[in-house]
Amino acid sequence: MFKGRDIISIKDLSLDDINVILDYARRMVPAARGEENLPLLSGRLMGRLFFEPSTRTKLSFDTAMKRLGGGAIGFSDTSSTSVKKGETLADTIRMAEAYSDCLVIRHYNEGAARLAARFSSKPVINAGDGAGQHPTQTLLDLFTIREEKGRIDGNHVVLAGDLKYGRTVHSLAHGLALYDVEVSLVSPRGLEMPGEIVGTLKEKGIGVREMNSLEEAVADADVLYVTRIQAERFPDPEEYRKVAGSYRVDLNLLDHARDGMIIMHPLPRVDEIAPEVDTHPSAKYFVQAFNGVPVRMALLDLVIRGGDLDG
Amino acid sequence: MVKELRVTPIRNGTVIDHIPPGMGLKILSILMHDDPAGRTMTLAMNVSSARQGKKDVLKVEDLELTPEQVGKIALLAPEGTINIIRDSNVVKKEKVVLPDRVVGIVRCGNPNCITNQREPVEPEFVVVSRSPPRLRCLYCERELEDIIGNIL
Numbered sequence: 001m002f003k004g005r006d007i008i009s010i011k012d013l014s015l016d017d018i019n020v021i022l023d024y025a026r027r028m029v030p031a032a033r034g035e036e037n038l039p040l041l042s043g044r045l046m047g048r049l050f051f052e053p054s055t056r057t058k059l060s061f062d063t064a065m066k067r068l069g070g071g072a073i074g075f076s077d078t079s080s081t082s083v084k085k086g087e088t089l090a091d092t093i094r095m096a097e098a099y100s101d102c103l104v105i106r107h108y109n110e111g112a113a114r115l116a117a118r119f120s121s122k123p124v125i126n127a128g129d130g131a132g133q134h135p136t137q138t139l140l141d142l143f144t145i146r147e148e149k150g151r152i153d154g155n156h157v158v159l160a161g162d163l164k165y166g167r168t169v170h171s172l173a174h175g176l177a178l179y180d181v182e183v184s185l186v187s188p189r190g191l192e193m194p195g196e197i198v199g200t201l202k203e204k205g206i207g208v209r210e211m212n213s214l215e216e217a218v219a220d221a222d223v224l225y226v227t228r229i230q231a232e233r234f235p236d237p238e239e240y241r242k243v244a245g246s247y248r249v250d251l252n253l254l255d256h257a258r259d260g261m262i263i264m265h266p267l268p269r270v271d272e273i274a275p276e277v278d279t280h281p282s283a284k285y286f287v288q289a290f291n292g293v294p295v296r297m298a299l300l301d302l303v304i305r306g307g308d309l310d311g
Numbered sequence: 312m313v314k315e316l317r318v319t320p321i322r323n324g325t326v327i328d329h330i331p332p333g334m335g336l337k338i339l340s341i342l343m344h345d346d347p348a349g350r351t352m353t354l355a356m357n358v359s360s361a362r363q364g365k366k367d368v369l370k371v372e373d374l375e376l377t378p379e380q381v382g383k384i385a386l387l388a389p390e391g392t393i394n395i396i397r398d399s400n401v402v403k404k405e406k407v408v409l410p411d412r413v414v415g416i417v418r419c420g421n422p423n424c425i426t427n428q429r430e431p432v433e434p435e436f437v438v439v440s441r442s443p444p445r446l447r448c449l450y451c452e453r454e455l456e457d458i459i460g461n462i463l
Contacts, residue, residue, distance in 0.1 A: 009452065088430050111425035111450025115432055130423050132451055196454070 003306035028294035039069030047100030048074035060292035123303035161227035335367025389442035
């Protein structure tokens with residue numbers, strides 16, 4: 001049911017789809033760690049078309065493909081490609097799909113992955129399109145919550161930081177809306193979660209609280225998901241420093257947190273999580289970054305081969 | 312009861328009725344743009360209406376609308392009706408209906424959307440609601456805020 005399927009937006013996936021992907025990702029963990037040889041995609045090629053630079057996403061897709069015995073072709077910026085000569089995305093896709101078994105695309109325009117899927121007969125995975133969708137990030141976030149907390153249902157998830165411009169928290173909110181969770185939103189004034197997304201959460205029956213204080217929010221939180229507050233969102237650097245300071249996660253804040261709460265961050269982080277937190281048992285952001293590999297292995301094998309481990 | 316006729320009936324053509332007041336001019340300009348033949352068109356504005364209070368009515372002689380034109384009218388006048396007139400008789404009367412997908416008649420309002428770049432695709436929207444019309448871009452997934460200003 002996944003063979004040949006495009007993965008463009010988290011909204012295209014049902015709860016069953018997501019659970020199939022997360023179950024399969026768990027099966028990939030030993031191979032992702034290098035503890036098992038799992039050459040399911042031996043001889044297959046991933047066309048990796050990155051029109052915009054990215055460190056983690058590119059590395060983890062490349063690693064995922066190689067851990068499954070496959071290879072990767074493509075580019076990670078457009079400086080040496082025909083795109084610079086004015087080639088349309090549609091033409092680039094028609095060329096690249098002929099060379100590979102699936103396409104992974106990151107692009108600066110919203111909707112680029114959906115367009116790529118229209119022109120490609122091979123499955124397309126969206127690795128981030130402008131301010132739009134980044135479904136594999138959401139899947140690895142959900143996987144991390146499930147692996148660390150045992151399940152996704154029943155958790156109180158706090159989304160903190162820049163909730164207005166952060167695409168990862170928008171997609172995650174849509175993903176969480178499929179589960180039985182409680183969500184709290186903590187953001188500086190002017191960087192609140194868009195009303196449309198809060199509306200979606202409420203429509204799905206999710207309890208949503210909007211709060212001002214991180215201390216108050218972590219008191220009964222199971223998951224604290226932190227995003228970066230970018231200095232360029234603030235016209236006044238002094239204002240930015242004040243706001244950034246009050247959203248910083250440090251050991252003092254963790255004194256107020258419920259036992260067993262986990263801290264997640266899509267990375268890169270700047271000042272929003274103090275380095276002293278890195279060795280605290282709550283800190284799961286590097287585990288989360290690793291989880292990008294098994295989740296992307298699962299997706300690649302599902303869309304290229306259909307994901308049958310015995311086949 | 313003798314009904315006062317503000318404009319004379321047409322023999323053959325289309326009458327678009329129940330247009331929200333003020334939208335008639337916009338529909339007129341779209342149809343004129345599509346019609347190099349220069350057909351006779353009559354627009355009545357702010358006509359009293361039992362249903363709407365005020366409405367616009369547009370009559371176009373010797374023209375039956377294309378599905379694309381009906382789609383545009385559905386965006387501007389979601390409660391509109393279209394009457395087809397042949398030999399001075401109304402042979403068909405139907406409400407305009409916005410299809411589930413709107414393709415190639417409005418552009419996406421997001422300048423960073425891939426459909427606003429030089430790509431060989433028509434803008435395409437999913438209809439979220441019909442009246443009032445709400446459209447979400449199939450590509451960038453944003454809802455179009457200004458539908459009328461983005462009609463192609």
